[in-house]
Amino acid sequence: MGSLPANAHNDRGILDSLTTAVLVLGDRLRVEYLNPAAESLFETSLTRSHGQPLDDILLDSDDALSTLNAALENGQSYTRREAEFVLASGTRLTVDYSVTPLSLEPSELLMEIQGRDRLLRISREEDIISQQETTRTLVRGMAHEIKNPLGGIRGAAQLLDRELDSDEQREYTRVIIDEADRLRSLVDRMLGPNKAPQLAPTNVHEILERVRTLLEAESKGRVQLLRDYDPSLPDLVGDKEQLIQAFLNIARNAMEAAFECPDARPDGEPPTITFRTRALRQFTIGHRRHRLVCRVDVTDNGPGIPPDLLQNIFYPMISGRATGTGLGLSITQSIIGQHHGLVECESEPGRTDFIIFLPLEHCP
Structure with a gap:
């Protein structure tokens, strides 16, 4: 079972209750502690990952590993925004993370990670919904402007059809009527269902x-x-x-x-x-x-x-x-x-x- 550094045992209850993922990395960037949020984010458990190198959990994360090594060498904190992590399962995550050397244990690092995928997805969905509403308003306005003159064209063609004696000439008016009906049908299809859902x-x-x-x-x-x-x-x-x-x-x-x-x-x-x-x-x-x-x-x-x-x-x-x-x-x-x-x-x-x-x- 993994453990926190001696100076951090009293804070474990606080760390376990955080929604931010927290990792403590020890010698050679081996996992010493994951809080529950980190277990969920990385799709693993502290029992399974304790003592493992971080690159067994994170694949293709050279940028993160170089940042962690720089923090160890320089003793400085680093923050990265919208970085991409690839998990062992193949899942890709977009995250913000900070790395802080632990002052009493210079070989240990505290890593705080905030998942960004959920926020980015919500933002993207709000854009999609906004675009959808804008498009619907535009199509409704365009449909109104198209259907009104189409009705007039069709009505005039019907009146003209009744006045013509020649079948050859009536063929042209019927083409006008058929094409007006086709365009009206196209506009109706653009508008989508014209009745409220029957729930x-x-x-x-x-x-x-x-x-x-x-x-x-x-x-x-x-x-x-x-x-x-x-x-x-x-x-x-x-x-x-x-x-x-x-x-x-x-x-x-x-x-x-x-x-x-x-x-x-x-x-x-x-x-x-x-x-x-x-x-x-x-x-x-x-x-x-x-x-x-x-x-x-x-x-x-x-x-x-x-x-x-x-x-x-x-x-x-x-x-x-x-x-x-x-x-x-x-x-x-x-x-x-x-x-x-x-x-x-x-x-x-x-x-x-x-x-x-x-x-x-x-x-x-």
Whole structure:
């Protein structure tokens, strides 16, 4: 069992209650103490890590190790902002940390670490929600300006159609009417669902299974559809049909991307989509904290989304495919937003993960 330096035993209760991760490193930067916050941050325990070199816990952290060695050599404190740590599990963390030599034990260092990922994620989500609201306002205003003259054009074409005697001339007026209807339909789709969600207790796995069934039929078995469900998830309060449409938009995009770029996968690897569900406790979406949140990952092994497109994929009319309309993900974000949730996307070559967060309690 690990121990604190002799001069710090009386302070252990205080350190154990801190939300800041605290480490004490001894000779050769070996772990002597971790408080509970540090155990949580580094996904380890004091029992398991005591006496181990720090670089057994932190991988690819040359900058941190050089900072620690400099603190030992110079006897000075150092602070680093938004540094990246890679854990043994492969998890990447963004942190602020300070290193302070212990005055009575010059070979020992006190390391204080504050995780930044949560704050950065909350800030990013607030930006996404703000952009979504701005986009919705812009689209509504644009839709109003488009639909009004379209109605007039269509009405005038209908009146003209009744006055014409020639079928050849009527063909032109019908083209005008059809194109006006097509544009009106496009604008309606940009606006997303035109009715409030019909809320009722809904099982997220029933929704995902419906989506899987539809994909199996559409792909004719050419896509491998995998499940990784948490069976303990309770029902959420939502509109089942709208949520099916939201998840189907994401899954269809994944399937189409995989089919368009078969060379992006290793030889012999089929197009694969994985549906994963997990429960998150005391989780913040935007500026609101929820007791329990459902996280759904829809992950594919397609070619990935280019970085310059990734930041804009939820805007209307933005698509990475020549045949895409650029409306599916915008509608999905709108539907999930009506359920007080959020959609995020992480992508790299060979892996794209759409992450959907939905509160598991009713939000008024």
